[in-house]
Amino acid sequence: MNKDYRKVLSGTALEYYDTREAVNAIEPGSYEGLPYTSRILAEQLVRRCAPEDLTASLEQLIYRKRDLDFPWYPARVVCHDILGQTALVDLAGLRDAIAEEGGDPSKVNPVVPTQLLVVFFLYFEHGGD
Numbered sequence: 079m080n081k082d083y084r085k086v087l088s089g090t091a092l093e094y095y096d097t098r099e100a101v102n103a104i105e106p107g108s109y110e111g112l113p114y115t116s117r118i119l120a121e122q123l124v125r126r127c128a129p130e131d132l133t134a135s136l137e138q139l140i141y142r143k144r145d146l147d148f149p150w151y152p153a154r155v156v157c158h159d160i161l162g163q164t165a166l167v168d169l170a171g172l173r174d175a176i177a178e179e180g181g182d183p184s185k186v187n188p189v190v191p192t193q194l195l196v197v198f199f200l201y202f203e204h205g206g207d
Contacts, residue, residue, distance in 0.1 A: 126151035
């Protein structure tokens with residue numbers, strides 16, 4: 079988690095990230111011109127983006143550029159059982175490949191919290207009398 083632009087709300091123990099300050103540090107007054115959705119994306123960048131990538135990532139929003147991959151850090155990923163099963167197989171495969179190359183497979187983990195929802199269906203072929 080990025081600690082730059084983290085501030086304490088006066089009179090409380092609550093902390094927040096000053097997205098307006100981060101954006102305006104790059105281009106003064108530009109925060110007010112950002113669409114609402116871009117402000118939300120900027121906030122997640124200020125909170126989670128690596129400090130060395132923050133300026134370049136925010137410039138993508140400020141200047142409406144599209145020359146870099148946009149880092150997206152959702153708070154949580156929820157996978158249904160079918161997609162989650164595929165993700166688990168991919169994760170296991172990555173860990174096996176890392177282990178075969180002599181690496182530490184325990185370091186291969188999801189970047190964001192992930193929840194797997196498993197739905198069990200019961201099918202009845204014959205009902206009772």
